[in-house]
Amino acid sequence: MSQPVLIAGKWRPALHEAGTIQATNPSTRQPLPERYPVSDREDMLAALNAATEAAQQLRQTVPETIAAFFERYAALLEEHQETLVALAHAETGLPVEPRLRKVELPRTTNQLRQAAQVAREGSWKQPVIDTKLNIRALFAPLGKPVVIFGPNNFPYAFNGISGGDFVAALIAHNPVIAKANPGHPGTTYELAKLAFQAVQETGMPEASVQLLYHFSNEVGLELVSHPLVGAVGFTGSQAAGLALKAAADRAGIPIYLEMSGVNPVFMLPGALEERLEQIVGEFTESCTMAAGQFCTNPGLVILRAGETTERFINAVSERFASMRSGVLFSERGLTGLDATVKALVEHGAQVVTGGQPLDDEGYRYANTLLRVSGEHFLRDVEALEKEAFGPVSLFVVAEDEQQILAIARVLSGDLTGTIYSHTGDRDEALYLQLEPVLRTKVGRLLNDKMPTGVAVSSAMNHGGPYPSTGHPGFTSVGLPAAVRRFTALHSYDAVRPHRLPPELQNKNPNGRLWRLIDGEWTQQDID
Template sequence: MATVAPLLIAGHWRPAAEGTDSFRAVDPSTAQAIGDAFPRSGAAEVEQALAAASAAAPMLAALAPERIAAFLEGYADALEADAEALVALAHAETGLPAATRLRGNELPRTCNQLRQAASAACSASWTRPVIDTGAGLRSCHAPLGKPVLVFGPNNFPFAFNAVSGGDFAAAIAARNPVIAKAHPGHPGTSQRLAEHAQRAADAAGLPAGTVQLLYDMPAPLGRALAGDTRLGAIAFTGSRSAGLALKQAADAAGIPFFGELSSLNPVFLLPGALAERGEALAEAFSASCLLGSGQFCTNPGLVLVPRGAAGDAFVAAVAGRFADTAPQLLLSPAVLATLQHAIGALRQAGARLLCGGTPGSVGITHAPTLFEVDAEAFLAAPARFQGEAFGPSSLLLRVSDVAQMQAVAATLEGQLTGTLYRAGDGSDDAAWQAVASVLRPRVGRLICDRMPTGVAISPAQQHGGPYPASTQPGFTAVGLPAAILRFSALQAYDNVPDALLPPELRDRNPGGLPRWIDQRWTTDDIGAQP
């Protein structure tokens, strides 16, 4: 019988309650259970985590930013030192490539995020101080004074993990405790990450309950937790159905819910671009769609292809590449089941299957799948063709002209990204502007001449967008310090004496923090000569 892993609650690893239901991770390459068993928490353990996080919140909010930075830096150092074991564990649980994906890309990105969060915590740039000396008003962003609940997804075991990813780093940088709800697809990886996090928290002198880990819980208990008013905010990355159920509970309790739910990331191939470099576009799209078995939130799931000889050649080239690619490894049985359901829905809607459409015969795999549909059919029932097919699958939408591209763009749900390819000689520029004017309000990130897969860790990034890409289009889940604002409260001080103000709002500004004072940005002290 497999050993049942402990839970991290109130700064200590505790055994699960007697008789607790448990589960094990699954190796996607064999579809067999592996490793220790992990507990599905009950109401008592959830209550313990909530109580500990609530007690830690005011203590954490009062800490010097340098202590938070020391934790985040120490945590990043620990992950780098343990890279070999972490990568091996994540590879076994997810099937993601160890060298190229996990070790070469995702773990370094995770450590970079943690260090950027440390820098943002120290600089206090996320507080955005605003001062009106004439009115005696001063305001800035500050910690919530309550814990943040983070739900991690299945496709990024490090960079979006509930106990190490961008949401975690942003919430901690704002000096809020985190209750991490791990994804059951990689519980062992989450446990090892949390072990490093707790040791780093102890070394930095953070209060018990700053970091807590729950592996899984029954869905009704998850909804009850999401509606607990002791929470300050919730971050969720995952399926639309699960996210909306949690959002409903959070909304009823008035808890800000920051969800990333689904996206097709449409790609528009303008006529000149297709005529100029159709073969290169077919190669770029195929590589993007099949990268990581298509299991990215920015996977290009809808491509608008002009009718005609150039468009036909593009479709044939992509179909050939898809058909020549072996069935691809998926993260879990749940991902396979969801992909098959989405493929079935496209078939029922009337999309033509060009290749693929079936699971593989070994492990948890699926053949790369390509559909085609005419714009007239799409425009007659656009909602039927906009379900996300999470995996190596995409829908090619054949259009007659730029006006039809605009008509399609006008029917699209909110998306994380939207891409337009234009000709190098400028002949598509008027069409680019015409389509972009319709597409722009429907996407978080508008892209020119590159596929959407991949999200740069940049202060200028917007990884979010209109619903259902995310539930809060004014915020981003990637990019610091902007991502920190989700887990902050805007607080104003009216006629409060200088000595009683937060450091960011006092007359003196020894750290040189940029502040908006009397309608201008400045790093000066108040009262200093201009």
């Protein structure tokens, strides 16, 4: 018997179940016993109808209730951490310590508590008031549900029912229909139970949070293009993301995608001459962490040809070869990674170390380093600028500084771009030429640190130009900025004062809200 879905405030069996899915323990390659339903169109429509009703209720829900939900949910995650950690470890193979217990789960509860603060304070609404013309505007709820597709690589922090898209949608008073990733349905089920408990205990509309585990491609495309949907958040592969985007675009529904990228790292000559061993360690840790299954994994490294670069490549190769590879999330991930590496080799990349699946317990791929000349990369950039989702990186060895700049110019959009340079001024001239080129290609620019970590900070941009995301102007991490994706801009022209939303009335509703009044940001009331 399969586990129940959460629809309209009820845990119930799927209607007309179209099959089941079950997770596999990637560390043992053995299927886990629990089965989860593949929902058909009837479940999808039931969830949409319930969420539509909840959307109208959430528009009237006071911010304090939403903030209390986030805080209660965070507390429940901490109370049930042992269960959550055990489930995620079994389904993903990610290590219990420190990754799941001490890094990702605390990151998730921290994000929920930050969401509570943002919900209370209300700055995401960005009220604007023109007293002379008596026109007032603010960002407001969509009035429709948000559908969220969670990825496989973060079972808590980016989960459709606990991650950044989830909190951003609810801060803006929009109900969420979460679609579980098939890689960790049990973890998502447990998270949904705790989320629904928090919903009930804090008095949120019961259909504020709903969960479907899986559905056919046809049902998924219909869901993201349904007129009752307000917006869609997706994190996953480029192929799946673009298929959903095409359907949503045809229906005029906003969809926010986080997809693929290589996150280029430029190693300027002075940096390697100054601190080669240190950078070897930082790069090795970043590229192999969690078996390289981060969307910010440094998959492309650009260096200038020379003896120091050769020493760097040899040192990284030795580190890669000496380390045991981590566990990949699935057999599909393993075969896909192997196909990508083979494609890179077919287009001229040379294997320095690794380059093959391992006949080992669990789904593992050898830590892999490839190299190609700058000239060859420039001739075949489309084929060589490919994300390899695993412990793999391609080193591009440029002839000179001009070729480094040429490589930067042909890169497509990425979440991150990194420049390592000398701590003094030895690389400054090259940096000043490189930075303006790279800056337009990435969402987050880093200096002298690897891009793997994505801090939960109001200044974070976890987004970037296509193909890393579907739109360069939005982020999926960082509050209140992430909330903007799931809002509508409402303008009020000569509306009577008592009929305005509290944030647009003359009196500041909480005394802390920043409002743009006649061109000046202020927390003051209007006289």
